[in-house]
Amino acid sequence: MLDVLDRYDRYILPAPALIVVVAMLAFPIGYTVYLSFHEWSGGLRPPEFVGLDNLTRSLGDSQFWGSIWRTVYFVTLSVGLQVVLGVGAALLFHQRFPGRGVARTLFMFPMIATPAAVALVWKMMFDPTIGILNYLVQSVGGPTLLWISDANLVIPALAIVDTWMWTPLVMLIVLAGLAALPQEPFEAAKVDGAGPVRTFVSVTLPLLSPVILVAALFRLIDAIKTFDIIKVITDGGPGTASETLNLYAFKQGLSYLHFGYGSMLLVWLTLLVFVVAIVFTRLRARTDQG
Amino acid sequence: MKQSFRSITRTLAIALTATLAVTACGGGGAGNQGPEYTGDTFDWKRYDGQSIKVYVADTGQVESLRAGLAEFTDLTGITVEIEGSDVTSYRQNLPVRLTSRASDFDVMATFPEVDGLQFAKNGWYTDLGPYLTNPGMTNPEYDFEDFGAGIRKAMTVEEQTVTVLWEMQTDLVYYRKDLLEKAGLEVPTTFAEWDAAAAAVHDPGNRVYGFALRGIPYQTTTPFSSFLYAHCGEWVADGKAAINTPEALKAYEAYGQLGTKYGPPGIAGFDWPVPSQQFAQGNVFAFLDVNLFVKDLEDPTKSRVAGNVGYTTVPRADCDAAPFIGGWGYGINPFSEKGDAAWYFIQWATSKQMNLDLKLTGWPSPRASAWGSPEFKQADKTPEFTQVVLSSTETARARMNPPVTPGVEAREIAGLVANKGLEGQTGDALKRTADQQNDKLQGLLDAMR
Numbered sequence: 001m002l003d004v005l006d007r008y009d010r011y012i013l014p015a016p017a018l019i020v021v022v023a024m025l026a027f028p029i030g031y032t033v034y035l036s037f038h039e040w041s042g043g044l045r046p047p048e049f050v051g052l053d054n055l056t057r058s059l060g061d062s063q064f065w066g067s068i069w070r071t072v073y074f075v076t077l078s079v080g081l082q083v084v085l086g087v088g089a090a091l092l093f094h095q096r097f098p099g100r101g102v103a104r105t106l107f108m109f110p111m112i113a114t115p116a117a118v119a120l121v122w123k124m125m126f127d128p129t130i131g132i133l134n135y136l137v138q139s140v141g142g143p144t145l146l147w148i149s150d151a152n153l154v155i156p157a158l159a160i161v162d163t164w165m166w167t168p169l170v171m172l173i174v175l176a177g178l179a180a181l182p183q184e185p186f187e188a189a190k191v192d193g194a195g196p197v198r199t200f201v202s203v204t205l206p207l208l209s210p211v212i213l214v215a216a217l218f219r220l221i222d223a224i225k226t227f228d229i230i231k232v233i234t235d236g237g238p239g240t241a242s243e244t245l246n247l248y249a250f251k252q253g254l255s256y257l258h259f260g261y262g263s264m265l266l267v268w269l270t271l272l273v274f275v276v277a278i279v280f281t282r283l284r285a286r287t288d289q290g
Numbered sequence: 291m292k293q294s295f296r297s298i299t300r301t302l303a304i305a306l307t308a309t310l311a312v313t314a315c316g317g318g319g320a321g322n323q324g325p326e327y328t329g330d331t332f333d334w335k336r337y338d339g340q341s342i343k344v345y346v347a348d349t350g351q352v353e354s355l356r357a358g359l360a361e362f363t364d365l366t367g368i369t370v371e372i373e374g375s376d377v378t379s380y381r382q383n384l385p386v387r388l389t390s391r392a393s394d395f396d397v398m399a400t401f402p403e404v405d406g407l408q409f410a411k412n413g414w415y416t417d418l419g420p421y422l423t424n425p426g427m428t429n430p431e432y433d434f435e436d437f438g439a440g441i442r443k444a445m446t447v448e449e450q451t452v453t454v455l456w457e458m459q460t461d462l463v464y465y466r467k468d469l470l471e472k473a474g475l476e477v478p479t480t481f482a483e484w485d486a487a488a489a490a491v492h493d494p495g496n497r498v499y500g501f502a503l504r505g506i507p508y509q510t511t512t513p514f515s516s517f518l519y520a521h522c523g524e525w526v527a528d529g530k531a532a533i534n535t536p537e538a539l540k541a542y543e544a545y546g547q548l549g550t551k552y553g554p555p556g557i558a559g560f561d562w563p564v565p566s567q568q569f570a571q572g573n574v575f576a577f578l579d580v581n582l583f584v585k586d587l588e589d590p591t592k593s594r595v596a597g598n599v600g601y602t603t604v605p606r607a608d609c610d611a612a613p614f615i616g617g618w619g620y621g622i623n624p625f626s627e628k629g630d631a632a633w634y635f636i637q638w639a640t641s642k643q644m645n646l647d648l649k650l651t652g653w654p655s656p657r658a659s660a661w662g663s664p665e666f667k668q669a670d671k672t673p674e675f676t677q678v679v680l681s682s683t684e685t686a687r688a689r690m691n692p693p694v695t696p697g698v699e700a701r702e703i704a705g706l707v708a709n710k711g712l713e714g715q716t717g718d719a720l721k722r723t724a725d726q727q728n729d730k731l732q733g734l735l736d737a738m739r
Contacts, residue, residue: 041408041411041412041695041696042385042386042388042389042412043389043411043412043413043414044412044413127556128554128555128556129497129554129555129556129568129573130571144555146555146556146559147556148556148559149505149555149556149557149558149559151713234559235506237505237506237507237558237559237709238505238558238559238709238713239507239558239706239709239710239713240706251702254382254385254386255381255382255696255698255699255702256696256698256699256702257385257408257696258696259389
């Protein structure tokens with residue numbers, strides 16, 4: 001008996017943890033996929049098998065396509081901003097200057113805050129009548145902006161909140177990447193007389209790009225799934241102008257009790273995350289090789 | 291490749307946590323079939339020693355409820371644990387718990403006007419009728435008739451009494467007396483007169499806006515129902531969705547125009563408390579909404595307009611005014627194993643004395659005896675409000691949403707037209723939205739059959 005344990009300990013010892021992990025992953029996947037082929041409102045009657053009905057329904061559902069578009073718009077805008085600002089902040093905080101440690105800590109504050117609390121504060125700041133943002137805009141002669149009540153402004157407004165919260169994460173990752181960069185290429189660039197801009201474009205950026213891609217991937221995955229700030233600030237409004245796929249799936253599943261259709265939308269969401277992850281992983285592999 | 295696979299696996303793991311949101315495990319439930327005791331003597335101590343759990347949306351009553359629990363335990367020997375959560379979370383959690391046939395709570399809050407049809411269809415209600423008619427289970431002093439006929443109807447879904455209301459909601463108009471007086475106008479009684487009054491006092495330069503309304507789609511149906519009925523519209527007529535009829539369109543147009551012409555900026559995104567908050571800040575001349583705000587509006591520590599608030603019934607248009615009537619009540623979880631003790635709690639929590647106690651703290655009571663009691667009459671600081679609420683109940687209708695399941699989706703569908711009106715849609719554009727939403731509502735109606 002002990003012989004068996006000795007021989008297979010590498011399988012036996014982690015088995016309980018492995019079983020838990022597999023159950024935690026496999027059950028939600030399996031049950032969601034199972035439900036996506038059913039219609040069920042949660043009542044006493046069991047889920048009714050409807051085949052591909054939910055899939056075909058989603059393909060013909062303009063609200064679903066609208067939610068995909070809004071997800072892509074929100075993600076592109078917010079992650080784009082976060083990468084640009086995060087890299088900029090990392091370059092800034094990579095320099096030595098008095099008070100750098102304090103500044104770095106302060107910069108990371110938004111990331112630590114609870115998203116729902118952050119959302120409530122921003123909701124007040126967006127208020128067109130008493131919010132501080134309009135006060136600032138108007139104090140420089142700008143118009144009254146309906147930040148979260150204007151269908152054209154609401155996604156950029158939400159992207160600002162997401163950017164405020166998560167730029168520090170990008171900065172942290174890039175900062176770690178900067179610290180790990182080899183010094184020889186920089187010294188060579190210096191010897192060749194390259195200026196700061198040329199050094200950044202020709203040396204820093206190419207060396208950093210795998211790290212930037214990792215940071216972007218983390219943020220992309222998270223941004224696609226963004227829920228709390230949108231739920232609290234706009235609940236998908238005005239109308240459906242900020243209803244992303246995650247929020248639409250939530251509404252279908254938990255507000256309208258269409259568990260089957262909500263599950264199908266979550267399968268789509270998972271696929272979307274999966275595709276983005278594959279694309280970025282390949283991109284990163286190519287950058288590594290290049 | 292190894293690296294890619296690891297990243298993909300990790301990504302997938304993160305993404306799939308989202309799926310947990312809509313998965314629910316099935317479980318066994320005992321099933322509450324109705325009262326067990328069939329004798330004819332009522333005894334408060336019959337369930338002495340039991341403990342029950344009350345799961346409610348915290349609409350403000352929970353503190354009063356907690357304050358009286360010791361008295362209930364003394365009376366019955368039943369101990370009570372209360373779990374309260376905000377309305378939004380509650381609305382999302384309760385169906386999930388009922389889906390999993392959870393028996394870990396015995397009393398639940400329910401708003402039949404929103405939950406009713408869906409809950410009934412899913413078997414999530416316990417019929418309270420057998421409890422009410424069983425003299426061994428209901429205290430002879432309970433006096434169910436004390437709840438008016440309209441309110442009793444609001445407790446009913448498909449001919450079954452599924453809840454007993456602890457509050458009574460109905461629409462009315464709140465306005466600032468000083469601004470109306472300054473404009474030299476009488477209290478308006480029609481929507482056209484409110485339009486004119488709002489125009490007369492609307493002064494955005496000084497941050498005084500003529501009229502406020504709710505803007506978030508699914509929340510608009512509550513005040514919009516008063517617009518709909520006054521314009522002779524219906525949610526559903528002859529079994530067909532009717533939110534694109536000429537009458538309904540006139541109502542939507544009136545809602546949108548009142549809000550866009552005289553509302554504060556951003557009105558299309560207004561959550562339900564915002565009109566009352568703006569009014570309390572002194573930024574709004576009038577708003578139409580439910581009767582739950584009076585307590586805060588008359589509190590000088592919370593309201594700049596305290597003592598200066600006028601109340602009047604919802605206006606009429608082509609038809610007579612007909613505000614909705616309804617509210618939150620207590621029901622019995624059908625999967626509870628302690629349904630009888632749960633009923634004892636409900637009849638205590640909705641008794642004459644408890645209703646009067648709540649009424650004295652400012653909550654509109656569903657019991658006639660509470661409004662008519664000498665204690666309340668003596669303590670009533672807003673008799674004008676009392677008179678408006680009581681007269682509203684005479685013409686009220688127990689319906690503020692399309693009678694279609696799922697209730698929240700139906701609210702969202704019908705409410706989106708009102709929301710688009712507040713975004714400025716009028717005429718053909720508004721009709722197109724109404725047509726589109728009417729088709730969706732019809733789809734839900736068809737699915738119910």
